[in-house]
Amino acid sequence: MLQHSFVLDSLETTGADTFEHFETLIDEHRERQDSPQPSRLQQLVPTIGTFHTPLPLRDAFEAYNDKHKLTKRKHIQISFNELRHILNLAQIMAFSDRRKILRAFSDIQDDESSGSSEKCSQDGRNDGETIGTFHGPQLISFDGDQTLYSDGANFESNPKLAHQLYTLLRHGVAVAIVTAAGYEYNVEKYEYRISGLLRYFENKQLTPEECNRFYLFGGECNYLLRLGPDYRLVPVPEEGPSGWLTATQSLKDSPANWSEQDISNLLDSAMATVEYTISELNLKARAIRKKRSVGLVPLEPGKQTEISRESLDETVLRSHEALRKMRNGEGPGLPYCAFNGGTDAWVDVGNKRVGVQILQSYLGITPERSLHIGDQFLNTGNDYAARDVSPCIWIINPQETTYILKTILRLAGIAPHDKMDGHDDGTGALTKRPSHIDFDEMERRSQAVQKMDVYTGKMVTMT
Ligand code: IMP
Numbered sequence: 468m469l470q471h472s473f474v475l476d477s478l479e480t481t482g483a484d485t486f487e488h489f490e491t492l493i494d495e496h497r498e499r500q501d502s503p504q505p506s507r508l509q510q511l512v513p514t515i516g517t518f519h520t521p522l523p524l525r526d527a528f529e530a531y532n533d534k535h536k537l538t539k540r541k542h543i544q545i546s547f548n549e550l551r552h553i554l555n556l557a558q559i560m561a562f563s564d565r566r567k568i569l570r571a572f573s574d575i576q577d578d579e580s581s582g583s584s585e586k587c588s589q590d591g592r593n594d595g596e597t598i599g600t601f602h603g604p605q606l607i608s609f610d611g612d613q614t615l616y617s618d619g620a621n622f623e624s625n626p627k628l629a630h631q632l633y634t635l636l637r638h639g640v641a642v643a644i645v646t647a648a649g650y651e652y653n654v655e656k657y658e659y660r661i662s663g664l665l666r667y668f669e670n671k672q673l674t675p676e677e678c679n680r681f682y683l684f685g686g687e688c689n690y691l692l693r694l695g696p697d698y699r700l701v702p703v704p705e706e707g708p709s710g711w712l713t714a715t716q717s718l719k720d721s722p723a724n725w726s727e728q729d730i731s732n733l734l735d736s737a738m739a740t741v742e743y744t745i746s747e748l749n750l751k752a753r754a755i756r757k758k759r760s761v762g763l764v765p766l767e768p769g770k771q772t773e774i775s776r777e778s779l780d781e782t783v784l785r786s787h788e789a790l791r792k793m794r795n796g797e798g799p800g801l802p803y804c805a806f807n808g809g810t811d812a813w814v815d816v817g818n819k820r821v822g823v824q825i826l827q828s829y830l831g832i833t834p835e836r837s838l839h840i841g842d843q844f845l846n847t848g849n850d851y852a853a854r855d856v857s858p859c860i861w862i863i864n865p866q867e868t869t870y871i872l873k874t875i876l877r878l879a880g881i882a883p884h885d886k887m888d889g890h891d892d893g894t895g896a897l898t899k900r901p902s903h904i905d906f907d908e909m910e911r912r913s914q915a916v917q918k919m920d921v922y923t924g925k926m927v928t929m930t
């Protein structure tokens with residue numbers, strides 16, 4: 468529909484109406500979700516999924532077009548990425564009311580052009596920031612790699628993003644990192660990967676109640692941890708009256724209901740596919756088997772010898788095929804996720820659908836009040852599964868995550884507090900910029916350093 472309008476040079480007059488039409492189709496589809504009669508949208512797109520909220524697409528398009536003037540273009544159509552941005556915006560707007568939306572957008576533009584800055588008090592907590600009801604999602608789950616930090620890197624220093632996560636926690640929002648990276652309950656491995664964020668929380672003196680709202684789900688849905696009052700992660704008990712496995716036994720796909728035999732059959736099949744693919748395609752890669760996953764990763768830990776996207780996708784699709792064929796075509800009988808992680812490929816037992824659903828059930832939050840933010844929404848990606856149980860935002864890097872959070876906070880009525888007085892060292896503490904060269908530090912950095920192999924969790928020496 469947009470292509471026609473572009474070719475006929477009528478986007479300027481029809482663009483907003485077209486988005487409104489999509490909006491109507493979605494509303495109609497939502498109303499008919501439980502009816503045996505397919506909606507008009509379903510007839511047009513038979514594979515269409517669930518919409519957990521309405522999507523104010525006209526407002527989103529108008530706000531985006533006001534800023535980026537898409538409809539003034541004569542030679543370049545509205546692109547896939549721009550559609551992704553508009554849909555993201557509509558999804559965030561769905562949590563807010565219309566008047567606030569329009570005000571927030573004029574504010575964001577003013578703020579960007581004037582470069583206004585945040586004032587922080589000396590104790591690091593913002594003066595005058597009122598904590599009231601948060602008009603936005605009650606649970607925001609984040610993918611890790613490429614959403615909060617670059618692929619294979621760690622959350623070391625990103626004060627802007629750390630501050631936004633801190634602000635969400637302070638306003639009563641439950642924040643969870645739901646990542647495929649799994650190191651069982653080796654707490655220090657996860658802490659290593661988000662050390663900058665934890666340091667930021669500590670320097671800001673997040674209260675025990677606020678810390679309590681921060682979760683990390685490792686291995687998609689296998690290892691649940693929570694932030695303690697001492698800013699260290701602690702495993703949430705699995706069994707017993709407050710155990711998360713006990714509490715989620717009624718969810719069919721919960722790990723509480725998996726059998727060890729099914730797990731090992733699934734991993735055997737995945738391992739055979741991965742090993743065969745490495746040898747047949749002559750890949751510079753190795754296979755790893757963990758308790759709940761099988762990975763195809765670059766040969767040398769730490770050195771990112773690239774495996775081509777094509778080879779990784781081929782591995783993923785072969786794994787899908789092999790798993791589907793298990794038990795005479797019944798599949799492995801467990802939720803799973805085979806995905807291309809950008810530099811590696813994995814088959815995990817469990818997936819983010821189960822991870823997000825467990826958090827929702829454990830925290831008593833409905834899908835309409837949840838949001839999952841991630842970068843892997845192709846059918847070879849691992850955030851894709853979360854779409855079944857939660858509204859989602861598709862970003863492509865941590866900078867886009869920051870932009871999304873800024874918009875969420877704006878729409879929730881929270882003033883921007885992104886920038887700091889003084890020189891922030893990225894840890895949340897206000898420090899003086901060093902006036903001399905630190906030779907000890909230079910020496911330390913130039914020597915071989917110990918780093919963690921993000922695939923296995925082993926410490927390796929790097930030069
Ligand atoms: P996510 O984007 O936060 O879900 O993390 C995905 C990345 O975690 C993968 O691309 C891997 O580099 C890394 N990873 C480490 N261990 C595992 C594992 O056991 N399963 C899947 N991914 C893992």
Ligand code: MG
Binds near residue numbers: 610611612614841842
């Ligand atoms: Mg990711």
